[in-house]
Amino acid sequence: MSEIRKKAESAANKPAKYGPDIDFNQYTTEAPDYPEKELEEIDIVNPDTLLNAGVDITGQGRSGSFVQVDRTVIHTSQKEEGIEVLAMRKALEIYPWLKDYVWKAVPVDQDKYTARAELDFQNGYFIRALPGAVSTLPVQACLYLKSNNINQNVHNIVIAEEGSELHIITGCATDSPEIRGLHVGISEFYIKKNAKISFTMIHNWAEKIAVRPRSAIIIEEGGVFLNNYVCLNPVASLQLYPTAYLSGRGAVARFNSILLARPGTHMDVGSRAILSEKDTRCEMIARALSTGGEIISRGLMVGETDGVKGHLECRGMILKGEGRIYAIPELDGRVEGVDLSHEAAVGKIAREEVEYLMARGLTEDEAVATIVRGFMRVDIEGIPDVLKKQIDRAIKLSETSLM
Amino acid sequence: MLLEIENLSVSVEGKELLKDVNLSLDRGETQMLFGENGSGKTSLLMAIMGLGNYRIDSGRIIFKGKDITNLPPYERARMGIGIMFQRPPTIRGLKVRQVLELIQHNGVDPEELASQLNFSQFLDRDLNLGFSGGELKRAELLQLMAQDPDLVLLDEPESGVDLVNISLIGQAIRKLLQKDLHRKREKAGLIITHSGFILDYVEADKGCVLVNKTIWCTGNPHEILEGIRKNGYEGCLTCQR
Structure with missing residues (x-):
């Protein structure tokens, strides 16, 4: 048994640090195998739902596309030179070196969800910009839940090679509001020297879906990571707390989150940045709006060396109902010469x-x-x-x- | 008459702020409103606009012949009343340009309006966020120009404005009040002022003083200002009404 698998098994029942615990037994990992299709021929998804999550099945204005329904990748395509879009299973076959990137940024034994993604690895996307390749149009990736009670486990790897620029929009959606399901998504980003990734994720789940993404980003010298996370539609339970490791001089990370929690929605959402090299910078901006749901908005910046700079801003508004917004901004300066700041405000709409x-x-x-x-x-x-x-x-x- | 206020008494949380206020304003007329701090000048403007948690205890407000005493602010605005706030709130994420597009109804061009007030570089800023005193006033006037109201309520338009900007603001107010028209002037203004500086730019037809929660006297605005400068507001009390 591989070392990774052993670690995964050891963490199979390890609860996550945050968010309500989820019982895997309430879900099934069995789902039909759907046939592969050309993008415009895909007829098993609701195109409007997808469009609302930023995924356009005409493929217009996109440099590549990836669509996974339940367990099955039904489409991958790439249109720009130097930009690769593959299903993870296929990419692992083609590129033996890829296994060195798997579970390098996210620990497989972080909790039961990371373990689950290893022990029941289904598929996911592999997106890579080759050295110096600059995509002007975004790659779109869609993760879709169609079968009732499904547990979807995906593992994604995104690599921006040296000097490249890659834009990605990920839309997550559910076939109908009635569907119950659990989405576990591991995403590992590797941003090489002077490369840039913008990652925009629009979640369009439904009232009965639980979501547990686990993401980490390793940013090398001069690299830039821009993360935009938008979740404005109902979701039963969402917990995510991606970590950016700014491990090369001058690396930059920016996280923007726009969240709306309606009655019945619980969100525990944040971002974490470890600034461990000189001149690294990070900015986190969160907007949390409650119309009766609960939002825990976290943010943590760790300054490990001098000359790093970070700012965290969280604004929460309770518009109506018995909502709750709990903002937890944390700053951890570990040496002299760090410059970290935060501002947080939670209020009602001003009369x-x-x-x-x-x-x-x-x-x-x-x-x-x-x-x-x-x-x-x-x-x-x-x-x-x-x-x-x-x-x-x-x-x-x-x-x-x-x- | 454009605006008629009849025996208006106003309170907030049981505290009486205005008592038996009577005031009228004709089309094309500009009236100054004087009064010491806390005398109720702002409350009167807010009551005319229907803002705040002011309770009308008695009396009524007639605008263009219609009783507007109980109308919500937006209906009053749509009927042609516009107000310049003394301390306007900041609205994050709402650009000056967007608010102009939202409130204008004559197809005005935000760029064109802003250039008149030397405010073009603020069009894509969040409304009132980090604006200086003079910038706040210009943002207020810009919105009023987009609304083009028939009755303009101005709450201390010159306060916090430096000497360079005061002329710019004075000119904009002149324009709002059609001061360059004489026979066909339609726009009316009710202007709160402490310093009276604004009188250098805007000729006023009348002035009135709010003392003891009510309009104490009405007359020539320059004479009233002169009297207040000489004898203070205490002087008003000894003056025969």
Whole structure:
């Protein structure tokens, strides 16, 4: 038995540090095998649901596509030179060296979910930008739950080789709101010297889905990682806390999260950055909005050497109902000369702002919607316009159901 | 009459702020509102706009012949009342450009308006976020220009504004109030001022003083200001109404 497998087995029942525990026995890993299809021929997914998660099955404006339904990868394609998009199982066959990247950033024995992804490894995506390759259009990756009660376990690896630039949009979606399921997703990102990855993830799950992503990012000298996470639709339980290791001089990481929790939704979402080399920088910006659900918004920055700089900002708004927003910003400076700061605020919508806009002729509902839209707007730089539009679209779609 | 306030009494949480206020304003007319700090000037403007948790205990407000005493602020705004806030709130994520697009109704171009107020570089900033005193006033005026109201309520337009900006702001207010039109002037203004500086830019037709929660007197604005400068607001109390 391999060392990795042994570790996984040892952690098979290890509860996660955060988030409600999930009983695997309530889910099945059995699902039909779906046939591979060309992108435009895919007929077993709901295209509107996917589009709302940023995945366009016409493939327009994308440099590559990946679609996995339940356990099966039904489509992979690549359109730009130097950008590879493969199913993980296939990539592991083609590239023997790839195994050296597996479980290198995320520990396999972190908890029962990482262990699960190893012990019942289904598939996932492998996306790589070759040295110097610059993708102007994003690669889209879709992870889709179709069968009821399914437990989907994916393991993804993303590599930006030296001097490359890669944009990815991942849309996660559910076939119908009635479906119950558990998604476990391991994502390991490797950003080589002077490379850049922007990773935009729009979650479009449903009321009965539990989600446990486990991600880590290793950023080498001069590398940049931009993470945009948007979850505005219902989800039963979501817990994620990706870790960025800024381990090369001048590495940069920026995390933006836009979260909306409706009644019945529990989110425990955060990001962590370990700044261990000189001149590394990190910024975390979170917007948490509750209309009755619970959001725990975490953030941790560790400054391990002098000359590092980090700022964390969390703003929470409880719009209505018995919602809860619990902001936990943490700074851990371990040497002289670190520069870490945070600001956090949790409140309600300000009456004076509503009245201000009403005095300009907006009805109360219009004023509230305008303020909420502004609250959720985060100035995101460094991603293609098409991705900004996808994020704006997701926010706009969520607005209609807020009032 | 454009605006008629009849025997208006206003309170907040049981505390009386205004008592039996009577005030009227015709189309094309500009009236200054004087009064010491805490005399209720801002409360009167807020009550006209329908803002805050002000309770109307008695009296009524008539605008364009319609009783608006119980209308929500947005209906008053849509009827043609606009207000410049003394301390406008910051709205994060809402760009100045977006708010202008939202509130304008005459197809005005935000760029064009902003250039008039030398404010173009602020169009893509969050509304009022980190604005200086003068910038806040310009943002307020810009919104009023987009709204183009028939009655403009200005709460201390010159406060916190440096000498360079005061002329710019004065000119914008003149424009809002159609001061360059004489026979066809339609726009009316009710302006709170402490310093009276704004009188150098905007000719006012009338002035009134709020003392003891009510309009104590109405008259020539320059004479009233002169009287207050000489004798203070205490002087008003000894003055025969």
